[in-house]
Amino acid sequence: MTNQNHPFHLVDPSPWPLTGALGAMITMVGMIKWFHHFNNELMFTGMFIMILTMIQWWRDIIRESTYQGLHTKIVLKGLRWGMILFIISEVFFFISFFWAFFHSSLSPTIELGSLWPPMGINPFNPFQIPLLNTAILLTSGVTVTWAHHSLLENNYNQALQGLFFTVMLGFYFTTLQAYEYIEAPFTIADSVYGSTFFMATGFHGLHVIIGTTFLLICLLRHMSLHFSSQHHFGFEAAAWYWHFVDVVWLFLYISIYWWGS
Numbered sequence: 001m002t003n004q005n006h007p008f009h010l011v012d013p014s015p016w017p018l019t020g021a022l023g024a025m026i027t028m029v030g031m032i033k034w035f036h037h038f039n040n041e042l043m044f045t046g047m048f049i050m051i052l053t054m055i056q057w058w059r060d061i062i063r064e065s066t067y068q069g070l071h072t073k074i075v076l077k078g079l080r081w082g083m084i085l086f087i088i089s090e091v092f093f094f095i096s097f098f099w100a101f102f103h104s105s106l107s108p109t110i111e112l113g114s115l116w117p118p119m120g121i122n123p124f125n126p127f128q129i130p131l132l133n134t135a136i137l138l139t140s141g142v143t144v145t146w147a148h149h150s151l152l153e154n155n156y157n158q159a160l161q162g163l164f165f166t167v168m169l170g171f172y173f174t175t176l177q178a179y180e181y182i183e184a185p186f187t188i189a190d191s192v193y194g195s196t197f198f199m200a201t202g203f204h205g206l207h208v209i210i211g212t213t214f215l216l217i218c219l220l221r222h223m224s225l226h227f228s229s230q231h232h233f234g235f236e237a238a239a240w241y242w243h244f245v246d247v248v249w250l251f252l253y254i255s256i257y258w259w260g261s
Contacts (some may be wrong), residue, residue, distance in 0.1 A: 007074045007075070008072075008075065009064070009070045009071065009075045014057070014060065016056060016057040016060070019049060019052075020053040020057070022049060023047070023048075023049030023050035023053055024050060025046070026042060026049060027043055027049075027050060029042060029046070030042030030043030030044070030045065031043050058217065062234075065231075065233075065234070071233070076233050079233055083237045083240060083241075087244050090244065093203075094200070094248050097196065098200070100196050100199075101196040101255065104192045104193075104196060112193075116193070117193050117260065117261065118191045120190075121186050121190060121191065121193050121194070122186065123186075123193075123257075124184075124261065125261075126253070126258040126261055129179070130180075130253055130258075131253075133173055133177065133249070134249065134250070134253050136169050136173045137245070137246050137249050139169055140169035140170060140242065140246070141243060141246045143163075143165040143166045144162065144163070144166045144239050144243070145162075145239070146162040147159045147166060147235075148162075148236070148239050151222075151227055152229050154228070154229045159222060159227075160223065163219040163222060163235075166242070167216050170211065170212030171212060174205065174209055174212065177208070196256070197256060197260075204248055204252055207248070208245055210241075211241050211242045214241060215242065217238075218234060218235045218238050221235075
């Protein structure tokens, strides 16, 4: 189409939704194979396909928005609403984990010893690594806000510093979470406490990894001068997502680590 007399973006045919779906399916089947046969080759193949898909799909979106100018004000409005609705769906995803936790903890059954944490479970001290991780995420919320305001003021260096520190804090959080899992005195198989603890904190950790990757891509794009004070929705969406991750962690810390212990 040579002439476009409307402000909408009609996306060109793309193979990436198909390759992404195939990568996700292969990863899932590979995980089942890993669980049952202790062979993770198929899982890593699926993950490799998904990573390649992400790189090429993101490349196409960056080209459409930054170089071709296809993300008009109306398109950006749609993207904003899409991100808002996605975050709302993620809120309900985590509500299901909190529901399971409180359902089990507020009225522990006789099989759990009628107490919480259940008999034989030695929970984490909430004032050690969990409290440090809370400080890390709250600090990262400050640095990502600093980066956003610097971007709005066209301050390249401060936006770069704020993004860099946010990504580093995200990596630091993930490293401490991995150390906590390695040293955990209980497993996901240890009653409903272990199941709810590792499902809730594990999925939150996955969201931190996704958010850190999101912000790392924004850092690389900022270094390539893709963002301006008026046109930076990619970064804005990453910042919204990161604030959502922060808030979920506060609820996790207060309910599971502190009250639940």
